[in-house]
Amino acid sequence: MTAVDDEVVREFLVESRENLDRLDQDFVKLEDNPSDRDGIASVFRTIHTIKGTAGFLAFNKLETLTHAGEHVLSKIRDGALELTPERTSALLAMVDKVREILASIQATGSEGDADPRTCRERLLAIADNRPATAPVPEAAVATAEVVASTASAPQVAQNPSTPKPAASSPPATPTPPERTQPASSAESTVRVHVSLLDRLMNLVGELVLARNQIAQAGSVIEDPILVGAAQRLSAVTSELQEGVMKTRMQPIGSIWDKLPRVVRDLSLTCGKQVRVELEGRETELDRTIIEAIKDPLTHIVRNAVDHGIEKPDARAAAGKPRTASLRLRAYHEGGQVNIEIADDGAGIDVDAVRQRALERGLIDADRARVASERELIAMIFVPGFSTAKTVSNVSGRGVGMDVVKTNIERIGGTVDLISARGRGTTVRLKIPLTLAIVPALVVSCADERFAIPQASLIELVRGADGPNRVEWVHDAPVFRLRDEVLPLVYLDATLDLAPRPERAAPRPATNIVVLKAENALFGLVVDEVRDTQEIVVKPLGKELKRLSVFAGATIMGDGQVALIVDVPALARRLATVPAEDSAADDAKEGVRDERLRERFVVAHAGSRGHVAVPLHLVWRLEEFDRSEIKTVAGREVVVCRGEILRLIDIDGAPAEQGGESGSKVAVIVHQLDGDTVGVRVGRIVDIVEAAPRGGGKTDGDPTVLRVLDGEVAQLIDIAALHTVEKAGDRA
Amino acid sequence: MSSTSTTMPSQLCTFRVSDAWCGVDVRAVQEVVLVRGITRVPLAPDAVRGLINLRGQIVTVIDLRRRLGFSHQQAAHHGVVICHDGHVVGLLVDEIGDVVDVGSNLLADPPATIGPLGRTLISCAYKLAPELVVSLSVEGLLAFEDSNRTMAHGGIA
Numbered sequence: 011m012t013a014v015d016d017e018v019v020r021e022f023l024v025e026s027r028e029n030l031d032r033l034d035q036d037f038v039k040l041e042d043n044p045s046d047r048d049g050i051a052s053v054f055r056t057i058h059t060i061k062g063t064a065g066f067l068a069f070n071k072l073e074t075l076t077h078a079g080e081h082v083l084s085k086i087r088d089g090a091l092e093l094t095p096e097r098t099s100a101l102l103a104m105v106d107k108v109r110e111i112l113a114s115i116q117a118t119g120s121e122g123d124a125d126p127r128t129c130r131e132r133l134l135a136i137a138d139n140r141p142a143t144a145p146v147p148e149a150a151v152a153t154a155e156v157v158a159s160t161a162s163a164p165q166v167a168q169n170p171s172t173p174k175p176a177a178s179s180p181p182a183t184p185t186p187p188e189r190t191q192p193a194s195s196a197e198s199t200v201r202v203h204v205s206l207l208d209r210l211m212n213l214v215g216e217l218v219l220a221r222n223q224i225a226q227a228g229s230v231i232e233d234p235i236l237v238g239a240a241q242r243l244s245a246v247t248s249e250l251q252e253g254v255m256k257t258r259m260q261p262i263g264s265i266w267d268k269l270p271r272v273v274r275d276l277s278l279t280c281g282k283q284v285r286v287e288l289e290g291r292e293t294e295l296d297r298t299i300i301e302a303i304k305d306p307l308t309h310i311v312r313n314a315v316d317h318g319i320e321k322p323d324a325r326a327a328a329g330k331p332r333t334a335s336l337r338l339r340a341y342h343e344g345g346q347v348n349i350e351i352a353d354d355g356a357g358i359d360v361d362a363v364r365q366r367a368l369e370r371g372l373i374d375a376d377r378a379r380v381a382s383e384r385e386l387i388a389m390i391f392v393p394g395f396s397t398a399k400t401v402s403n404v405s406g407r408g409v410g411m412d413v414v415k416t417n418i419e420r421i422g423g424t425v426d427l428i429s430a431r432g433r434g435t436t437v438r439l440k441i442p443l444t445l446a447i448v449p450a451l452v453v454s455c456a457d458e459r460f461a462i463p464q465a466s467l468i469e470l471v472r473g474a475d476g477p478n479r480v481e482w483v484h485d486a487p488v489f490r491l492r493d494e495v496l497p498l499v500y501l502d503a504t505l506d507l508a509p510r511p512e513r514a515a516p517r518p519a520t521n522i523v524v525l526k527a528e529n530a531l532f533g534l535v536v537d538e539v540r541d542t543q544e545i546v547v548k549p550l551g552k553e554l555k556r557l558s559v560f561a562g563a564t565i566m567g568d569g570q571v572a573l574i575v576d577v578p579a580l581a582r583r584l585a586t587v588p589a590e591d592s593a594a595d596d597a598k599e600g601v602r603d604e605r606l607r608e609r610f611v612v613a614h615a616g617s618r619g620h621v622a623v624p625l626h627l628v629w630r631l632e633e634f635d636r637s638e639i640k641t642v643a644g645r646e647v648v649v650c651r652g653e654i655l656r657l658i659d660i661d662g663a664p665a666e667q668g669g670e671s672g673s674k675v676a677v678i679v680h681q682l683d684g685d686t687v688g689v690r691v692g693r694i695v696d697i698v699e700a701a702p703r704g705g706g707k708t709d710g711d712p713t714v715l716r717v718l719d720g721e722v723a724q725l726i727d728i729a730a731l732h733t734v735e736k737a738g739d740r741a
Numbered sequence: 742m743s744s745t746s747t748t749m750p751s752q753l754c755t756f757r758v759s760d761a762w763c764g765v766d767v768r769a770v771q772e773v774v775l776v777r778g779i780t781r782v783p784l785a786p787d788a789v790r791g792l793i794n795l796r797g798q799i800v801t802v803i804d805l806r807r808r809l810g811f812s813h814q815q816a817a818h819h820g821v822v823i824c825h826d827g828h829v830v831g832l833l834v835d836e837i838g839d840v841v842d843v844g845s846n847l848l849a850d851p852p853a854t855i856g857p858l859g860r861t862l863i864s865c866a867y868k869l870a871p872e873l874v875v876s877l878s879v880e881g882l883l884a885f886e887d888s889n890r891t892m893a894h895g896g897i898a
Binding site: 216219458459505506507548550551552553554557559560563564565569570571572573 | 778780781782783784785786789791792793794797798799800801803828829830883
């Protein structure tokens with residue numbers, strides 16, 4: 011018998027024992043009030059449960075015995091039979107027999123040689139309303155005693171405290187005489203109220219804090235006795251913390267086991283054939299997390315069956331087995347739990363997503379054309395998105411994956427979706443083990459300390475001069491991290507503790523904490539990175555609940571409070587869109603010469619379509635209201651940061667004067683021969699990293715055609731543009 | 742103006758904020774502490790001075806000078822920790838006074854000329870000697886929803 015089976019049997023024993031104890035009381039109550047339907051139903055359910063599990067575990071004696079009992083009870087429940095004392099006795103005899111068999115299972119692992127036949131015969135006789143066959147064929151001691159005890163005559167059961175007046179009623183709890191197993195499984199486990207566990211968890215949290223404090227003091231005082239005690243305290247606390255955490259752990263199976271049924275019902279409704287495989291159902295998670303992932307998991311599974319998996323005919327046509335497979339897998343990895351829900355269905359129809367995103371106005375046509383597959387798949391998590399052609403009662407209402415994502419991220423987890431057309435979809439959830447105590451990075455910024463949960467931490471980098479410096483795109487500071495352009499966020503400025511960083515007076519970005527949230531990478535600039543610590547997350551008071559940038563607060567080793575940065579909230583606040591995905595994808599292909607790769611600002615310029623300017627030539631990007639642009643002496647100018655900025659159009663055409671106010675014009679500002687000039691374009695589209703290829707030049711045109719990132723763009727030749735403009739001036 | 746409880750307080754825990762004597766129902770007061778080591782909370786309402794560690798519990802500290810709109814100078818380090826609806830908050834005041842008995846004979850309604858901020862924060866006044874003691878509404882003090890901008894005028898005149 012495998013460990014898992016053992017576990018199942020143990021659970022079954024504990025549960026059955028508890029149920030049987032309750033049954034005794036239920037029966038007694040029923041005696042007083044035989045018409046209590048709820049009572050009968052409850053007894054019926056209990057017996058039914060034991061029967062079911064016994065059948066599942068192949069305990070045949072138990073199964074046949076409880077089956078007979080169930081048969082009697084169902085008749086009583088339906089009113090076909092009345093609950094007479096005699097019948098009660100027969101049922102109680104069955105309960106005792108069940109106990110006996112359970113005891114044998116616990117001791118030997120098998121049902122033993124207990125013989126349930128007599129008991130069963132009696133029950134069946136009762137059910138058929140035959141007189142009970144009095145003579146007992148084989149007079150095994152136990153059976154004889156049970157029967158005797160049920161005969162409502164002289165007491166065999168040792169129950170001196172409640173002597174029964176003869177013939178009035180049968181004994182309430184005929185105790186089987188051979189209940190002498192030393193430590194039953196019921197005694198080796200205790201049911202504890204969840205609130206007590208929560209309280210223990212809180213206390214352990216306090217202890218962890220005190221431990222941190224002592225450890226800090228120990229390092230300062232350097233007293234060998236204190237250091238020794240601190241180390242012991244530390245070890246014990248860690249173990250205690252682990253232990254208490256374990257008491258709150260539940261196997262993920264407790265919610266998984268309901269899923270096959272969900273899938274079965276759903277696939278019947280949808281006319282699909284699905285086989286569910288569960289792997290790692292014993293993987294344990296904190297119960298609060300189990301609660302939190304229950305709905306998202308069900309949702310993902312429903313989605314997979316409803317949207318992902320095709321009908322059997324379609325599958326056969328695609329050369330796949332008619333029965334689809336839905337695989338759920340859970341496993342521990344790096345202090346987290348990974349849960350994968352993989353189907354071998356049709357995968358996500360990227361074109362349909364593109365179409366749908368366009369229809370719903372989530373992206374515009376240009377973006378839709380250039381968007382990478384991953385970017386489009388990420389659209390599925392946008393609220394109100396659904397590719398289901400029809401709204402079924404199952405899904406397709408547009409509330410779904412976004413809720414899944416929010417719920418998972420709320421508990422510090424991440425959702426990843428991988429899809430291959432025709433081969434299936436895999437949703438991967440990464441979930442922290444617990445929420446109460448989390449590892450965090452402590453940083454300081456503007457003389458305050460902040461804790462950043464490590465779940466979203468990718469790496470720490472140190473900016474310096476030279477190639478590792480902060481660069482600017484328009485007013486946004488960025489940092490080149492290997493192949494990525496990392497948007498930078500200054501923590502102090504975000505929290506209003508310092509003015510926004512300016513391009514003109516750049517601050518040296520010293521410590522950059524690279525974070526990932528909401529599928530976006532960004533760098534958080536902090537003053538100092540202190541250390542990593544286990545912190546106890548405590549909620550903020552309700553008067554501070556509206557501060558979404560903080561997930562809570564914690565108490566540091568020195569007793570001071572530090573705020574915990576809510577990284578997903580910070581990312582949402584910045585609305586950092588994963589625009590670098592396409593570049594990253596191309597980089598993986600490795601088809602182009604890396605040395606030629608350059609960054610370009612891509613803009614949309616009216617009828618010209620896409621134009622591009624190498625990023626290194628761009629001084630900054632500005633946006634003006636059309637009404638702000640004035641024409642002075644035949645030249646377009648605009649007042650920008652207190653200075654007059656000269657504008658030129660790529661085509662040398664003047665801007666339509668007095669265009670309706672509110673429409674915006676983007677301007678790419680650059681310096682040429684010590685002169686600051688703005689090139690007027692429609693709007694800025696993106697910044698791409700690409701190696702430009704090929705192209706031709708049209709005479710007199712200040713642009714060169716280039717292939718950027720698989721798209722044709724017109725590379726603006728700034729110098730040529732200047733010449734054209736100067737020529738225009740002279741004319 | 743509804744007070745913190747259905748019955749009027751019989752005792753007030755009094756304290757001085759700037760030059761005014763105020764009080765809260767003693768039943769709402771958990772303890773009086775010296776407040777040290779406040780961690781400020783960026784982006785929080787102006788009147789929120791920060792967070793303190795009160796024996797392992799994290800408590801928000803509200804500067805009553807600012808909350809009552811007296812000044813932007815900070816109050817001293819005396820803290821009155823109040824508990825309302827299981828929610829614990831520290832009030833930072835300049836000086837802690839006595840716990841005084843108050844009865845309905847000493848009760849006076851807030852003046853009609855009181856400003857809007859005072860209206861939400863003050864439940865009544867008590868004619869105690871030598872100074873009037875203004876009874877603050879604990880609910881009002883903690884209701885930060887819209888009134889987090891302290892008004893320069895409209896405090897307790």
